[in-house]
Amino acid sequence: ETVLTQSPGTLSLSPGERATLFCRASQSVSSDFLAWYQQKPGQAPRLVMYGVSKRATGIPDRFSGSGSGTDFTLTVSQVEPEDFAMYFCQQYGVSPWTFGQGTRVEIK
Amino acid sequence: EVQLVESGGGLVQPGGSLRLSCATSGFQFGNYWMHWVRQAPGKGPVWVSRISSSGTDTSYADSVKGRFTISRDNANSTLFLQMDNLGAEDTALYYCARDHGTGWYYFEDWGRGILVTVSS
Numbered sequence: 325e326t327v328l329t330q331s332p333g334t335l336s337l338s339p340g341e342r343a344t345l346f347c348r349a350s351q352s353v354s355s356d357f358l359a360w361y362q363q364k365p366g367q368a369p370r371l372v373m374y375g376v377s378k379r380a381t382g383i384p385d386r387f388s389g390s391g392s393g394t395d396f397t398l399t400v401s402q403v404e405p406e407d408f409a410m411y412f413c414q415q416y417g418v419s420p421w422t423f424g425q426g427t428r429v430e431i432k
Numbered sequence: 433e434v435q436l437v438e439s440g441g442g443l444v445q446p447g448g449s450l451r452l453s454c455a456t457s458g459f460q461f462g463n464y465w466m467h468w469v470r471q472a473p474g475k476g477p478v479w480v481s482r483i484s485s486s487g488t489d490t491s492y493a494d495s496v497k498g499r500f501t502i503s504r505d506n507a508n509s510t511l512f513l514q515m516d517n518l519g520a521e522d523t524a525l526y527y528c529a530r531d532h533g534t535g536w537y538y539f540e541d542w543g544r545g546i547l548v549t550v551s552s
Contacts, residue, residue, distance in 0.1 A: 359539075369477070369542045419491075420493055421537045421538075423476040426476050
């Protein structure tokens with residue numbers, strides 16, 4: 325099973341600051357099949373990024389994804405108030421399809 | 433607008449059963465693979481099961497294989513999850529999720545989830 329480890333656990337930022345979230349896989353993620361989701365309390369999770377760097381529908385361009393192999397990054401160039409949430413990475417290259425434990429982006 | 437609305441959760445005793453439903457709208461349900469994903473309190477999500485567009489092909493996580501059954505009703509755009517022999521480890525928020533297409537295994541849309549609590 326591919327274990328995904330996200331860091332940091334919590335990121336405390338002020339609006340306008342840059343957010344950098346990391347996701348490390350225990351083995352290489354095939355074909356760059358790595359996605360990111362945003363989750364807010366009481367709401368449905370939302371796909372943010374897929375294929376490492378492809379923004380999902382409706383995701384603003386302040387979100388970007390990068391990485392390959394075992395190390396991946398989600399960056400929010402300037403965090404807006406609506407971006408404060410939990411973020412999960414997920415690999416979909418090999419069964420079982422696994423998620424990280426999440427990074428919480430909170431208001432400082 | 434795509435909508436997925438789960439129902440059927442609740443409190444059940446160990447060894448009991450529940451049937452979850454997911455009513456969908458806003459997309460051609462019969463064209464997409466569908467999934468169930470669960471999330472225990474304070475943990476990351478865990479993929480549970482998926483079903484092909486036609487319903488003829490299914491797959492399960494090892495932790496639920498033999499106890500859970502996924503099915504779908506394409507005429508009514510509804511997804512189901514029959515859960516039998518439930519244990520405390522099955523306590524979680526259960527999400528219905530739409531595959532990007534047919535077998536991509538990343539999740540384009542999600543419901544808000546339905547809580548399943550297994551406790552005596």
